[in-house]
Amino acid sequence: MSxxxxxxxxxxxxxxxxxxxxxxRALDRLTLDIEPGEVYGxxxxxxxxxxxxxxxLMQLIYPTSGRAEILGxxxxxxxxxxxxxxxxxxxxxxxxxxxxxxxxxxxxxxxxKGADRRKRVDTLxxxxxxxxxxxxxxxxxxxxxxxxxxxxxxxxNDPEVIFLDEPMSGLDPLGRRDVRSLILELRDQxxxxxxxxxxxxxxxxxxxxxAVLAGGRLAASGTLTDILAFQVHGWELVMANVSPEVLAxxxxxxxxxxxxxxxRYALELSLDQAPDRILADLTAAGATLISLNPMRDTxxxxxxxxxxxxxxxxxxxxxGDDHASH
Amino acid sequence: xxxxxxxxxNVFRESxxxxxxxxxxxxxxxxxxxxxxxxxxxxxxxxKIIKDLGLxxxxxxxxxxxxxxxxxxVSKEVERRSIYALLSKPVSRAQFVxxxxxxxxxxxxxxxxxxxxALYIILAYMVWTEPPTIRAGWDAPGTDPRLLKAIFxxxxxxxxxxxxxxxxxxxxxxxxxxxxxxxxxxxxxxxxDLKNFDxxxxxxxxxxxxxxxxxxxxxxxxxxxxxxxxxxxxVTFGYLASTAAYGVAYVTALLLLATFIFSRRDFK
Amino acid sequence: MNxxxxxxxxxxxxxxxxxxxxxxxxxxxxxxxDERLTEQILYVxxxxxxxxxxxxxxxxxxxxxxxxxxxxxxxDRLSGPRAASKYLLLYPLLDLTTTLDPYFxxxxxxxxxxxxxxxxxxxxxxxxxxxxLRKAIVAMPHKWQYYHxxxxxxxxxxxxxxxxxxxxxxxxxxPNAPNWLTPLAASMLGxxxxxAAARFLWQQIAKSEEAWLxxxxxxxxxxxxxxxxxxxxxxxxxxxxxxxxxxxxxxxxIAKRLLPGVPVDPTGTPYEIDPATGRVRVAQESPLFPMPxxxxxxx
Numbered sequence: 076m077s078x079x080x081x082x083x084x085x086x087x088x089x090x091x092x093x094x095x096x097x098x099x100r101a102l103d104r105l106t107l108d109i110e111p112g113e114v115y116g117x118x119x120x121x122x123x124x125x126x127x128x129x130x131x132l133m134q135l136i137y138p139t140s141g142r143a144e145i146l147g148x149x150x151x152x153x154x155x156x157x158x159x160x161x162x163x164x165x166x167x168x169x170x171x172x173x174x175x176x177x178x179x180x181x182x183x184x185x186x187x188k189g190a191d192r193r194k195r196v197d198t199l200x201x202x203x204x205x206x207x208x209x210x211x212x213x214x215x216x217x218x219x220x221x222x223x224x225x226x227x228x229x230x231x232n233d234p235e236v237i238f239l240d241e242p243m244s245g246l247d248p249l250g251r252r253d254v255r256s257l258i259l260e261l262r263d264q265x266x267x268x269x270x271x272x273x274x275x276x277x278x279x280x281x282x283x284x285x286a287v288l289a290g291g292r293l294a295a296s297g298t299l300t301d302i303l304a305f306q307v308h309g310w311e312l313v314m315a316n317v318s319p320e321v322l323a324x325x326x327x328x329x330x331x332x333x334x335x336x337x338x339r340y341a342l343e344l345s346l347d348q349a350p351d352r353i354l355a356d357l358t359a360a361g362a363t364l365i366s367l368n369p370m371r372d373t374x375x376x377x378x379x380x381x382x383x384x385x386x387x388x389x390x391x392x393x394x395g396d397d398h399a400s401h
Numbered sequence: 402x403x404x405x406x407x408x409x410x411n412v413f414r415e416s417x418x419x420x421x422x423x424x425x426x427x428x429x430x431x432x433x434x435x436x437x438x439x440x441x442x443x444x445x446x447x448x449k450i451i452k453d454l455g456l457x458x459x460x461x462x463x464x465x466x467x468x469x470x471x472x473x474x475v476s477k478e479v480e481r482r483s484i485y486a487l488l489s490k491p492v493s494r495a496q497f498v499x500x501x502x503x504x505x506x507x508x509x510x511x512x513x514x515x516x517x518x519a520l521y522i523i524l525a526y527m528v529w530t531e532p533p534t535i536r537a538g539w540d541a542p543g544t545d546p547r548l549l550k551a552i553f554x555x556x557x558x559x560x561x562x563x564x565x566x567x568x569x570x571x572x573x574x575x576x577x578x579x580x581x582x583x584x585x586x587x588x589x590x591x592x593x594d595l596k597n598f599d600x601x602x603x604x605x606x607x608x609x610x611x612x613x614x615x616x617x618x619x620x621x622x623x624x625x626x627x628x629x630x631x632x633x634x635x636v637t638f639g640y641l642a643s644t645a646a647y648g649v650a651y652v653t654a655l656l657l658l659a660t661f662i663f664s665r666r667d668f669k
Numbered sequence: 670m671n672x673x674x675x676x677x678x679x680x681x682x683x684x685x686x687x688x689x690x691x692x693x694x695x696x697x698x699x700x701x702x703d704e705r706l707t708e709q710i711l712y713v714x715x716x717x718x719x720x721x722x723x724x725x726x727x728x729x730x731x732x733x734x735x736x737x738x739x740x741x742x743x744x745d746r747l748s749g750p751r752a753a754s755k756y757l758l759l760y761p762l763l764d765l766t767t768t769l770d771p772y773f774x775x776x777x778x779x780x781x782x783x784x785x786x787x788x789x790x791x792x793x794x795x796x797x798x799x800x801x802l803r804k805a806i807v808a809m810p811h812k813w814q815y816y817h818x819x820x821x822x823x824x825x826x827x828x829x830x831x832x833x834x835x836x837x838x839x840x841x842x843x844p845n846a847p848n849w850l851t852p853l854a855a856s857m858l859g860x861x862x863x864x865a866a867a868r869f870l871w872q873q874i875a876k877s878e879e880a881w882l883x884x885x886x887x888x889x890x891x892x893x894x895x896x897x898x899x900x901x902x903x904x905x906x907x908x909x910x911x912x913x914x915x916x917x918x919x920x921x922x923i924a925k926r927l928l929p930g931v932p933v934d935p936t937g938t939p940y941e942i943d944p945a946t947g948r949v950r951v952a953q954e955s956p957l958f959p960m961p962x963x964x965x966x967x968x
Contacts, residue, residue: 137665163486169415172411495678654682654688658682
């Protein structure tokens with residue numbers, strides 16, 4: 076099956092400086108394929124080039140080299156745009172329009188007419204939870220509500236592929252939960268969702284495959300678990316009711332101890348230590364288990380390491396990498 | 402085509418919700434009304450004064466609308482980043498430029514119509530109240546339909562100025578666009594002087610340069626037939642047609658150029 | 670970026686521009702705008718009002734009006750039989766120019782020469798010349814040229830020799846005045862030598878730095894030359910009148926070997942001779958036409 080989104084050696088240079096224009100490479104030969112029907116996470120720290128990639132896909136900016144296709148059509152294709160939806164990062168629309176009018180305007184551009192158009196607008200406003208506010212001018216909307224309007228306009232045309240740039244930004248936990256369930260719903264409907272984020276947890280909950288971007292280059296891509304499995308570097312054991320004596324006994328055996336509150340400690344164990352032993356000892360001494368979690372690199376730590384590795388060139392391909400670039 | 406219309410209607414809607422055009426139209430109407438009062442002071446000449454003022458006000462306020470909205474047509478969308486969502490829809494950059502232009506022309510048309518109607522109402526009132534002896538002394542009838550010729554050319558001129566403003570708006574900031582557009586407006590009105598430069602300077606090269614500039618720069622003074630219509634002098638349809646055609650061709654060139662520039666821009 | 674499509678758009682833009690220019694040229698040809706309502710190029714009739722309106726741009730606007738003055742003058746000159754406007758705007762334009770820029774020397778001197786020139790060479794308004802020059806003197810009271818020019822107008826156009834002499838004398842008292850002004854004033858009041866005085870005056874003007882002044886002077890000098898020649902030809906005709914039944918003509922004189930050939934004026938155009946009276950004059954087609962009125966010889 077042909078990919079829903081195909082990106083080949085996509086590169087974007089910006090000219091920096093006035094006199095000697097040294098190019099700044101915002102995106103370096105990105106190559107990715109996204110299959111239809113999947114929810115694909117596009118991860119990376121701020122400034123990694125995620126938004127640049129999305130803008131290249133929407134042809135808001137032009138590539139220095141390389142190409143991209145959506146649904147088999149080149150990115151500039153106007154007809155293809157009828158089948159996709161896009162939510163920009165921190166979206167802003169026209170403050171003098173009401174939510175209703177904005178969606179109506181965009182629906183017109185998609186080719187909806189008359190009663191059909193009104194129905195679509197109503198459906199979407201309801202879907203994102205904008206009721207009475209639909210008649211308010213957008214200048215009166217909060218950030219969260221604007222985000223919801225943004226999602227509505229991205230889904231207006233029942234798109235096959237949806238591009239979301241930092242869809243959770245500015246949302247409170249309730250809002251984020253709504254967006255997550257929306258994305259899952261889209262997946263269940265068989266649509267392709269391509270979203271970018273710098274929050275690992277979001278990707279973890281939604282995606283099967285991800286790509287990780289750092290400094291404009293693809294650091295890794297593949298299934299989530301494969302990529303991050305190797306990055307576990309220890310365990311974190313949180314115990315309560317730890318008496319000072321028990322603590323003193325256990326301390327030399329562990330890598331680090333942090334007091335959370337009197338009697339409650341977070342103990343950091345290294346990978347080669349099986350946590351069961353220490354857990355058993357502590358439980359026997361009367362402490363209670365609060366939590367036991369593998370300690371992973373944050374995404375940022377992962378990037379730092381990865382970028383450093385990529386810099387020196389000393390890097391072996393990782394299991395689970397399907398399209399890593401050098 | 403439908404996309405152009407949608408964009409145009411949105412521009413019109415924005416201009417209506419932006420209270421600026423309301424104020425201008427109101428102001429113009431007030432000005433025309435006050436000119437009626439001034440006219441009371443100069444026996445017999447009041448019709449001429451009101452026609453002069455009415456046409457001038459229509460031109461000036463139309464100019465303000467053209468420039469102040471024109472310069473922001475594209476740059477505002479880019480600056481507040483609403484262009485990201487818009488251009489991801491099935492609308493091409495060329496359609497965007499055309500739609501923006503059409504929307505502002507629509508706004509202008511509405512405003513000029515309002516001002517024209519107001520002017521004719523006042524003139525009709527004057528015709529109604531002035532005795533026939535004074536009316537006989539007028540160069541042209543009070544509610545002279547030939548005023549429409551001047552207004553027609555004023556409108557085409559405004560279309561031209563709008564196109565200039567839009568053109569600059571595709572690549573430069575609002576302030577710079579305003580300055581440049583206004584500059585072109587002023588130069589365009591002195592354009593005719595360039596044509597006869599060869600009679601004044603000795604250098605052939607300077608004369609050719611001046612003549613070249615005469616042709617390249619917008620020839621705005623040709624659109625000014627206010628004095629003729631106020632004095633009842635003839636303005637032929639041939640002149641109207643050829644001058645209007647010039648305006649339309651120039652506008653087309655500017656819009657194409659604007660599209661060219663806009664199509665190649667990166668929206669960082 | 671679709672390079673090909675962009676190139677097409679750009680090419681179309683250039684084509685549209687070309688169409689616009691072509692339309693403009695066609696329109697200009699069918700409806701020449703030099704004949705447009707004259708008031709328009711003044712915009713504002715009152716110089717004082719204009720000066721207040723122009724903010725800092727007086728000098729530039731003065732230049733604009735100066736250019737229009739020259740175009741108007743040149744345009745009217747070249748328009749031949751169509752010259753209906755009779756240089757109506759020359760004085761207002763020069764007045765506006767010099768109000769905006771009171772130090773605009775050339776405008777004053779241009780007005781001096783051409784405002785007073787008789788129709789069809791100019792509007793024939795020596796009064797306007799003098800008015801403009803008086804304004805010049807208010808602005809720059811020590812330029813001897815302005816006093817000289819006023820004297821010239823009184824002498825050459827108004828035939829008021831007393832006043833002319835007065836002005837030449839006043840000119841002589843200004844700093845840097847040339848030393849021939851006083852003798853010139855004297856000769857105004859003296860006997861005869863009028864054509865010589867005129868010739869002298871024009872020779873001084875012919876040394877001017879301004880090309881158009883030199884050209885005017887050279888033309889005037891040629892006219893004076895023609896006058897001298899006409900005097901001689903008149904004398905020949907008076908001395909050798911035709912017999913009864915004959916008419917005055919050049920072939921007659923040539924046959925009598927009084928002349929080597931048909932006499933021509935300094936531009937090469939043959940002189941005309943009235944068959945009945947024998948009066949010789951410069952032909953109408955000659956560039957020297959119309960000839961100046963001769964200053965009357967003083968008693």
